[in-house]
Amino acid sequence: MSVAVRGLTRRFGPTAALRDIALETRPGEFVALLGPSGSGKTTLLRILAGLDFADSGTVEIEGQDMSAVPARARRLGFVFQNYALFRHMSVFENVAFGLRVRPRAARPGEAEIGRRVRALLERMQIGALERRMPEQISGGQRQRVALARALAIEPRLLLLDEPFGALDAEVRKGLRRWLRDLHTEMGLTSLFVTHDQEEALELADRVAVMEAGRLVQIDTPERLVEAPATAFVAGFLGHAARLPGRLAEGALHFGGVPLPPLPRAALRAAPAQDGPVLAFIRAHEWAVAPAPEGEANATLRSQRPAGGHAHVELDLAGHVIEAEAPLGLLRVGQPCRLVPQTARAFAA
Structure with missing residues (x-):
């Protein structure tokens, strides 16, 4: 049929x-x-x-x-x-x-x-x-x-x-x-x-x-x-963090949050032209680890076991970020270093 x-x-x-x-x-x-x-x-x-x-x-x-x-x-x-x-x-x-x-x-x-x-x-x-x-x-x-x-x-x-x-x-x-x-x-x-x-x-x-x-x-x-073909699909599926940024000089630069730039080569999707974008990053696409105050850019808000890892929520300059971390690595309230490994970017 x-x-x-x-x-x-x-x-x-x-x-x-x-x-x-x-x-x-x-x-x-x-x-x-x-x-x-x-x-x-x-x-x-x-x-x-x-x-x-x-x-x-x-x-x-x-x-x-x-x-x-x-x-x-x-x-x-x-x-x-x-x-x-x-x-x-x-x-x-x-x-x-x-x-x-x-x-x-x-x-x-x-x-x-x-x-x-x-x-x-x-x-x-x-x-x-x-x-x-x-x-x-x-x-x-x-x-x-x-x-x-x-x-x-x-x-x-x-x-x-x-x-x-x-x-x-x-x-x-x-x-x-x-x-x-x-x-x-x-x-x-x-x-x-x-x-x-x-x-x-x-x-x-x-x-x-x-x-x-x-x-x-x-x-x-x-x-x-x-x-995902559009920013709507990327945001609707997969519980991704949604962050503003700009493509320039061969990298994605995040606006308003203390994250290091992501090289364009590390992106799963991106517009051909430089300019303002919306970036979507899923929980498993973050690297997170404890860090001293001077190197930390986020704070752990909560965590719960999820299979063989911990599902964690972090505060990144007012943005709530969901990520994955090894069980027992972090404690609530601890300063952390949060770094994106990849992203999907769409023209804003």
């Missing part, structure tokens, strides 16, 4: 929710739409589903133009953040609903509906809940019911709009691993909306990063982290 979006624009009064979106997915791919609230993720998903309409541009699914195809005829599964289960129906009837409302010629018989629904409930690991009502099951179980209902119609494409947003952290982690396994097992093509970067980077084959209605970069999780 392939999806091709070309030149998609959607306005709500004077506000552009989507601006000239171009996106293509490959059959069997899991694509995450990632961005802050208001970036256009859900609007794009609703247009794909036929629940909203673009002002310009086209949507093609398997090469077919969807502009004249109503939502009910698109054979898409849609899973909402709030589950959208029918409260007066049992788990079984919620999952069976999409099959029962098909036109008579395409509607399976009762025995076939029962077989399909029970098979799906078993696959979702909630077979014992078929007679329960939605208010009698947990949030994680409701999400599995919503997913079973979306899959009952054997969709060509699965769309998920922040489906784990209402769940606690531990339930989220278990469900997203399970969803990724289910996606692979069933050979689905899936588009998944989230504002949680950890969720997107863990689940997706590719991540499409959106900002203010624009798609600013789509790439593998590894490439997004290592080679």
